[in-house]
Amino acid sequence: RKEVEQDPGPFNVPEGATVAFNCTYSNSASQSFFWYRQDCRKEPKLLMSVYSSGNEDGRFTAQLNRASQYISLLIRDSKLSDSATYLCVTSGTSGTYKYIFGTGTRLKVLA
Amino acid sequence: EPEVTQTPSHQVTQMGQEVILRCVPISNHLYFYWYRQILGQKVEFLVSFYNNEISEKSEIFDDQFSVERPDGSNFTLKIRSTKLEDSAMYFCASSVGGHTGELFFGEGSRLTVL
Numbered sequence: 001r002k003e004v005e006q007d008p009g010p011f012n013v014p015e016g017a018t019v020a021f022n023c024t025y026s027n028s029a030s031q032s033f034f035w036y037r038q039d040c041r042k043e044p045k046l047l048m049s050v051y052s053s054g055n056e057d058g059r060f061t062a063q064l065n066r067a068s069q070y071i072s073l074l075i076r077d078s079k080l081s082d083s084a085t086y087l088c089v090t091s092g093t094s095g096t097y098k099y100i101f102g103t104g105t106r107l108k109v110l111a
Numbered sequence: 112e113p114e115v116t117q118t119p120s121h122q123v124t125q126m127g128q129e130v131i132l133r134c135v136p137i138s139n140h141l142y143f144y145w146y147r148q149i150l151g152q153k154v155e156f157l158v159s160f161y162n163n164e165i166s167e168k169s170e171i172f173d174d175q176f177s178v179e180r181p182d183g184s185n186f187t188l189k190i191r192s193t194k195l196e197d198s199a200m201y202f203c204a205s206s207v208g209g210h211t212g213e214l215f216f217g218e219g220s221r222l223t224v225l
Contacts, residue, residue: 031211032211043216043219045216046213046214087154091211092210096167096210097167098144098156098167098210099204099210099214100156101146101155103152104153
């Protein structure tokens with residue numbers, strides 16, 4: 001089983017739509033969770049950290065379900081500029097010193 | 112805003128040649144990383160570095176690879192004898208402390224091995 005698994009997409013949605021991505025992780029001892037955004041041929045950039053109680057940042061909402069070992073990202077009112085690849089990332093497992101990236105989910109927002 | 116800087120942005124080399132990729136992490140960060148991304152594939156962990164030694168390395172990081180922090184600012188990745196399959200984008204990253212906070216990436220060094 002992959003350490004961090006995501007649907008690669010692409011998700012093609014019209015402007016203004018709501019879209020949700022899920023990510024599953026295999027190591028129940030993971031402590032920290034993030035969503036990163038990566039534009040084509042660019043470096044990953046932090047979109048938001050994911051907290052146990054769930055958190056929101058403007059149009060973006062992240063949820064963590066530790067029991068089922070999945071993380072979600074909800075984007076409301078999609079903009080053309082949201083088109084990118086969204087990377088699910090875990091870290092903080094005791095005894096390891098790395099951040100583990102999923103393959104990413106590609107989003108295309110269409111005019 | 113502080114940033115991670117990497118040089119060169121693009122390097123073309125012949126198979127078998129040595130390559131050194133350079134990074135300047137954010138100044139107050141303590142943990143340093145190298146990741147690579149082959150075109151169209153996922154971001155893969157290579158190595159993490161703390162307190163002047165390797166904390167963890169992946170299976171990819173074999174004897175052909177080495178890292179060094181030669182002074183207080185630079186963090187380098189050396190590939191001793193490049194192979195065609197080493198062609199990728201190499202990202203340097205740093206974090207303030209531990210492996211639970213935000214990971215800041217440089218813009219990457221694109222390596223093309225011919």
